[in-house]
Each structure stands twice: as structure tokens, then as C-alpha cells.
Amino acid sequence: xxxxxxxxxxxxxxxxxxxxxxxxxxxxxxxxxxxxxxxxxxxxxxxxxxxxxxxxxxxxxxxxxxxxxxxxxxxxxxxxxxxxxxxxxxxxxxxxxxxxxxxxxxxxxxxxxxxxxxxxxxxxxxxxxxxxxxxxxxxxxxxxxxxxxxxxxxxxxxxxxxxxxxxxxxxxxxxxxxxxxxxxxxxxxxxxxxxxxxxxxxxxxxxxxxxxxxxxxxxxxxxxxxxxxxxxxxxxxxxxxxxxxxxxxxxxxxxxxxxxxxxxxxxxxxxxxxxxxxxxxxxxxxxxxxxxxxxxxxxxxxxxxxxxxxxxxxxxxxxxxxxxxxxxxxxxxxxxxxxxxxxxxx
Amino acid sequence: xxxxxxxxxxxxxxxxxxxxxxxxxxxxxxxxxxxxxxxxxxxxxxxxxxxxxxxxxxxxxxxxxxxxxxxxxxxxxxxxxxxxxxxxxxxxxxxxxxxxxxxxxxxxxxxxxxxxxxxxxxxxxxxxxxxxxxxxxxxxxxxxxxxxxxxxxxxxxxxxxxxxxxxxxxxxxxxxxxxxxxxxxxxxxxxxxxxxxxxxxxxxxxxxxxxxxxxxxxxxxxxxxxxxxxxxxxxxxxxxxxxxxxxxxxxxxxxxxxxxxxxxxxxxxxxxxxxxxxxxxxxxxxxxxxxxxxxxxxxxxxxxxxxxxxxxxxxxxxxxxxxxxxxxxxxxxxxxxxxxxxxxxx
Numbered sequence: 001x002x003x004x005x006x007x008x009x010x011x012x013x014x015x016x017x018x019x020x021x022x023x024x025x026x027x028x029x030x031x032x033x034x035x036x037x038x039x040x041x042x043x044x045x046x047x048x049x050x051x052x053x054x055x056x057x058x059x060x061x062x063x064x065x066x067x068x069x070x071x072x073x074x075x076x077x078x079x080x081x082x083x084x085x086x087x088x089x090x091x092x093x094x095x096x097x098x099x100x101x102x103x104x105x106x107x108x109x110x111x112x113x114x115x116x117x118x119x120x121x122x123x124x125x126x127x128x129x130x131x132x133x134x135x136x137x138x139x140x141x142x143x144x145x146x147x148x149x150x151x152x153x154x155x156x157x158x159x160x161x162x163x164x165x166x167x168x169x170x171x172x173x174x175x176x177x178x179x180x181x182x183x184x185x186x187x188x189x190x191x192x193x194x195x196x197x198x199x200x201x202x203x204x205x206x207x208x209x210x211x212x213x214x215x216x217x218x219x220x221x222x223x224x225x226x227x228x229x230x231x232x233x234x235x236x237x238x239x240x241x242x243x244x245x246x247x248x249x250x251x252x253x254x255x256x257x258x259x260x261x262x263x264x265x266x267x268x269x270x271x272x273x274x275x276x277x278x279x280x281x282x283x284x285x286x287x288x289x290x291x292x293x294x295x296x297x298x299x300x301x302x303x304x305x306x307x308x309x310x311x312x313x314x315x316x317x318x319x320x321x322x323x324x325x326x327x328x329x330x331x332x333x334x335x336x337x338x339x340x341x342x343x344x345x346x
Numbered sequence: 347x348x349x350x351x352x353x354x355x356x357x358x359x360x361x362x363x364x365x366x367x368x369x370x371x372x373x374x375x376x377x378x379x380x381x382x383x384x385x386x387x388x389x390x391x392x393x394x395x396x397x398x399x400x401x402x403x404x405x406x407x408x409x410x411x412x413x414x415x416x417x418x419x420x421x422x423x424x425x426x427x428x429x430x431x432x433x434x435x436x437x438x439x440x441x442x443x444x445x446x447x448x449x450x451x452x453x454x455x456x457x458x459x460x461x462x463x464x465x466x467x468x469x470x471x472x473x474x475x476x477x478x479x480x481x482x483x484x485x486x487x488x489x490x491x492x493x494x495x496x497x498x499x500x501x502x503x504x505x506x507x508x509x510x511x512x513x514x515x516x517x518x519x520x521x522x523x524x525x526x527x528x529x530x531x532x533x534x535x536x537x538x539x540x541x542x543x544x545x546x547x548x549x550x551x552x553x554x555x556x557x558x559x560x561x562x563x564x565x566x567x568x569x570x571x572x573x574x575x576x577x578x579x580x581x582x583x584x585x586x587x588x589x590x591x592x593x594x595x596x597x598x599x600x601x602x603x604x605x606x607x608x609x610x611x612x613x614x615x616x617x618x619x620x621x622x623x624x625x626x627x628x629x630x631x632x633x634x635x636x637x638x639x640x641x642x643x644x645x646x647x648x649x650x651x652x653x654x655x656x657x658x659x660x661x662x663x664x665x666x667x668x669x670x671x672x673x674x675x676x677x678x679x680x681x682x683x684x685x686x687x688x689x690x691x692x
């Protein structure tokens with residue numbers, strides 16, 4: 001018997017939990033009716049979870065529930081949360097990975113606490129000095145992995161090399177038939193541009209590009225992130241977070257303005273009738289919910305963070321991401337990459 | 347007699363110069379027919395400039411031409427350019443500010459060389475330790491000033507305070523009736539977030555907010571840049587450049603996808619007929635040419651950098667920006683702000 005993929009879900013994390021998270025689970029089950037290779041373990045208030053499962057008429061064949069007493073509050077700091085967190089849905093969800101009861105954890109709860117608690121419970125992988133938060137971005141050809149998005153404000157060249165390895169492994173696990181192409185985010189594409197740390201990372205990655213599982217494409221600038229020529233974009237957590245949020249803000253600004261333009265008067269409203277399906281496709285392609293789920297990499301088990309404010313569809317996409325990551329053998333891919341890195345350094 | 351505003355233009359900088367720059371001048375003259383309070387001094391190859399002026403049938407009442415022998419090449423590094431630059435249109439254009447022959451310089455030439463040469467010729471203002479490159483961004487309410495966009499990769503808290511003063515002065519000169527609201531770009535809005543340097547700058551700006559010509563709004567994240575609650579956004583040159591380029595890339599990605607959607611088939615093409623004017627307005631509002639022109643602040647005279655690849659309309663907007671900056675007394679505003687800063691430190 002092949003071992004089933006077990007996804008541990010913090011059912012109580014994020015806004016409107018557990019209702020929203022369970023509706024996400026329902027969508028996932030509906031879209032995966034034909035296969036039977038997974039189990040979803042829901043951590044949280046058993047009574048509330050069961051009520052919602054019943055109400056939604058959800059088949060429980062591939063589900064498990066693990067009762068937990070409390071929830072990490074949204075305004076809690078990592079410090080107080082750790083003291084109070086042993087009985088929380090988040091803590092127990094992640095802990096289930098330690099003895100192999102699950103392969104991946106998913107939570108829409110407090111990000112700061114999730115990062116600290118994950119690191120405490122799962123511990124860092126040997127040969128990785130800082131873990132990173134990776135996100136998925138749409139690009140002209142397919143999807144990018146961008147990291148770090150905020151776990152580490154300051155990084156050195158070895159962190160950048162680790163991020164390249166971790167990000168490539170993630171990309172490979174999600175798109176097994178493609179070759180990861182790594183770029184460093186910088187303010188110019190010439191070798192002389194940027195900080196000293198970036199220049200050192202550039203040299204190291206150029207050397208590793210030959211022995212490793214990725215191609216190093218050099219520097220790219222912010223306007224090239226979505227071009228699709230590179231699919232793993234490496235940066236520090238401060239810059240990555242600013243870039244991600246700026247892109248989100250710009251997208252919102254443009255689509256808000258477009259919406260205003262297209263609903264202004266009768267003529268533009270008529271235009272919507274004719275372009276309805278195309279605009280719907282346009283909206284779907286750029287739907288941020290499709291890219292919901294940041295992956296915490298570098299620990300002895302993968303943890304996925306869903307946006308706290310997403311809806312059931314967004315939560316569904318993050319469950320789907322968990323499934324794909326385990327199916328694609330992320331941890332094995334990471335270890336393969338790190339072993340290359342190690343042999344290069346020896 | 348009131349002294350006329352004199353704008354020195356490097357007619358030879360950027361792609362398709364001097365044709366494009368002179369077409370930009372033509373547009374400016376056309377839009378400013380009714381007033382007579384400015385002179386444009388064109389630096390470059392006199393013969394080529396005169397040919398183009400004649401061809402375009404441009405009235406020369408408010409124009410001057412200063413002949414120069416050579417041009418800074420696009421691929422030149424600042425080091426070689428300085429050696430060769432004494433006879434260039436760029437060098438002479440900026441130099442004209444030293445003895446008061448002009449009030450501001452504009453060039454679409456090589457950015458790196460422009461920054462170095464401007465600093466060499468105009469020198470830094472007393473009390474400013476690093477100059478900054480400021481840009482204009484559209485937001486939901488009006489326009490933002492964002493700085494630094496790439497002049498300084500690394501900044502300390504005093505640089506951030508300087509940028510707040512310089513940016514506020516620029517905002518005040520462009521929008522005299524509005525109150526500059528300054529924010530620091532960070533990866534969270536809580537006081538405890540971000541680097542040590544940002545935390546120190548936060549404290550200093552909080553204190554200065556009471557005595558100075560701006561209101562300090564605290565931290566904002568990347569997704570709030572275009573919201574319009576703040577109108578002067580302060581960051582270091584690395585982060586600012588990444589944010590600007592990422593916003594440009596995101597805007598291009600979205601509008602390209604939209605264009606594809608709306609020209610896909612007969613139905614969507616019909617929709618364009620009905621929404622033509624609204625979409626045109628939408629496009630106009632977000633036209634990057636409208637925001638063409640980065641302002642180099644902190645020197646003893648303002649220098650504006652136009653995108654090298656912009657067209658005549660984009661170049662026109664940067665001439666218009668120069669006119670408004672001088673009209674709004676930028677340098678006086680900066681000195682006023684810096685004097686407050688100085689008296690606070692004493």
C-alpha cells in the first residue's frame with residue numbers, strides 16, 4: 001500500500017474560521033473526487049468542525065479531526081504566543097509533522113507566530129542557516145517562485161545561495177518537467193550594480209550554476225519579475241516583501257481604475273456585455289486567490305501560510321498547493337540540492 | 347521686470363535626440379502660449395537643433411541655443427564620462443546653473459553620468475549629506491513623491507530625515523495648497539517592524555513632525571503607496587528602485603493581459619467601440635509619460651532626469667515639471683525645511 005499524503009490543517013486560523021477553512025476543504029474534496037491518495041487532518045474545535053462538516057454535507061472518508069482547546073489570536077506576539085500555544089490548533093497542527101503523522105501543515109493564522117512556532121517545532125534543516133518564506137507570482141509564461149518575502153530582513157550571500165537552492169527545489173516539486181532558472185533581484189543588470197552582498201552572491205551562484213539543478217540567469221530588475229524569463233527570484237525578506245506588496249497595490253490600483261472606467265455610463269456598461277467572458281478570463285488569470293499560500297522553506301517539513309483574509313476559494317488553492325508540494329517530493333528535492341551545494345563547498 | 351524662469355535643456359540626451367527633445371519643446375511652447383515668463387536654453391549641436399526648429403516651424407522668442415561639441419554616450423561609465431564631458435551638452439547644461447544663467451536642468455541622457463556630473467558641478471547643499479532621486483507616482487487622490495529611487499543604495503536614519511525634508515519641499519513646490527504627509531516605507535505598520543535604521547528614523551521623524559512643514563504618518567507598506575493617504579514616501583535607493591520597477595512591471599503585465607483579452611475576438615472588439623472613450627481616459631490617467639521626470643534633490647540646484655526612451659509627449663511633461671518646480675520655488679522650500687531641521691538639532 002502506498003502511503004497517503006497527509007495534510008495537517010489549522011482549521012481555526014484566519015478570519016471566519018473554521019467555516020471558511022472547511023468550505024475550502026469541501027472544494028478540494030470536490031475537485032479531487034477521482035483520487036484517494038490523501039488524508040486531511042483538521043485541527044481545532046471538534047464540535048464546531050463537526051457541525052460545519054454536517055451542515056455542508058461533506059463526505060468524511062478522507063478526513064480526520066484532532067481536537068484542540070484554543071486558538072492563536074491575531075494580535076498575539078510570537079513571545080506570548082509560544083507560552084500559550086501548546087494547546088492551540090496551530091501548534092498541534094505543525095507538531096503532527098514531527099512524528100510523521102502528516103507531511104505538511106497549512107494555517108491562515110497569525111504569520112509572525114506561525115514562523116516562530118514552525119521553526120521551534122520543526123527545526124532548521126542541516127546546512128540551512130535561515131529559513132525563507134516563498135510565494136508564487138504569475139508571469140507571462142507560467143508562475144514564479146519569489147523568496148524571501150519577509151522571514152529575514154537582513155541576509156548575507158550564503159543565505160541568498162540557500163534561497164536559490166530552496167526556491168529551485170520548490171519550483172521543481174511544483175513543475176517537475178521544467179528547469180528552474182534563478183535570478184537575483186537587483187537595481188540593474190550589470191555585474192557592478194548593487195550591494196557587496198549581492199555581488200558576492202552573484203559570484204557564488206555563477207559557480208554553482210554549473211554543478212547544480214538550476215540555471216543562474218544573473219540579476220534582474222523589478223520590472224522583469226513578471227516577464228517569465230526567470231522562474232525563481234531570490235531577494236532578502238525586506239525587499240521581497242516591499243516588492244510583493246507594491247505589486248499587489250499596483251494591481252489593485254489599476255483594476256479599481258479600470259472598473260470605475262467600465263461602469264461609468266451606459267455605453268461602457270454595454271461594452272461589458274460584449275467583453276464579459278474575456279474580462280472574466282482576464283480576472284480569473286490574475287485572481288490573487290490562485291496564488292494564495294506562502295511556503296515556509298528550510299525547516300525539516302514544509303509549512304504553508306494562507307492569507308488570513310482569503311475566502312474559501314483562496315483557502316482551497318492553498319490546500320491544493322500543499323497537495324502538489326508533497327506529491328512533488330519537495331523535501332527530497334531540497335536535500336538533493338543541498339547535497340550538491342555541500343559537495344561544491346568541500 | 348520679473349526675472350524669467352530659465353530651463354536649461356540637454357537637447358542631445360536620450361534616444362532620438364535632438365529630434366524628440368525639440369518636439370517636446372514644441373509641445374511645451376504650444377501649451378504655454380499665453381504666458382511669457384520663461385526661457386528655454388537648448389544645449390547641443392547648434393546646426394542640428396536649428397534645422398529641427400526650422401522644420402517644426404517653432405517660434406524662437408522664448409528660446410536660446412548654446413552650442414556644444416559632444417554628447418555623453420549611453421554606455422559611458424561616470425568615470426570615463428567625467429574626463430570627456432567638459433564639452434558635452436549635459437555638462438554645459440548643468441554648468442549654466444552655477445552662475446545663475448538658468449534655474450533648472452533637464453536631460454534624458456545617461457543616468458549614472460548625470461548623477462555624478464550634477465553632484466560635481468552643483469555641489470551638495472549644506473546640511474544634506476546625500477542627495478536623492480525623487481519620482482512622481484499616481485495615487486488614488488493625486489500624486490505621490492517617492493524618494494530615493496536609486497541614488498543611494500544604503501542609507502542611515504539621517505539620510506531618511508533629509509529625504510523627508512527634501513521630498514516635502516518638492517511636494518510643496520508642486521502642490522502649494524496641500525500639506526505634505528510623509529511616510530516611511532516598511533514591511534509592516536507596527537512600530538516594532540523593520541530595520542534598526544528605520545526605527546531610528548521613525549523616532550526622529552515623529553519628533554520633527556511637530557516642528558516642521560510636514561505631517562509624519564508613520565510606516566506604510568508597499569500596497570499603500572498608491573492609496574493616497576501619504577504623499578511623500580521615503581525609502582532607500584535600493585528599495586525605492588525595486589518598488590518603482592516592480593510597479594512598472596506589474597502595470598505592464600496587467601495592461602498587456604487586458605489588451606490581449608479585449609482584442610481576442612469579434613465580441614470583445616465590439617466592446618471596445620462602446621468603451622473607447624472611457625478606456626482612453628483610463629489609459630491617459632495611468633500614462634507613464636505623465637510621470638516622466640525624476641528629480642535629483644539635495645544639490646544647490648535642481649536637476650531633472652527624463653526617461654531616455656520616452657517620446658516627445660513624455661519629454662514635454664518633464665519640461666512642464668521643470669517649469670512647475672522653479673515656479674513653486676523648490677530651492678527656497680528646501681532651505682526653509684532644512685533650517686527647521688537645523689534649529690531642531692541645536
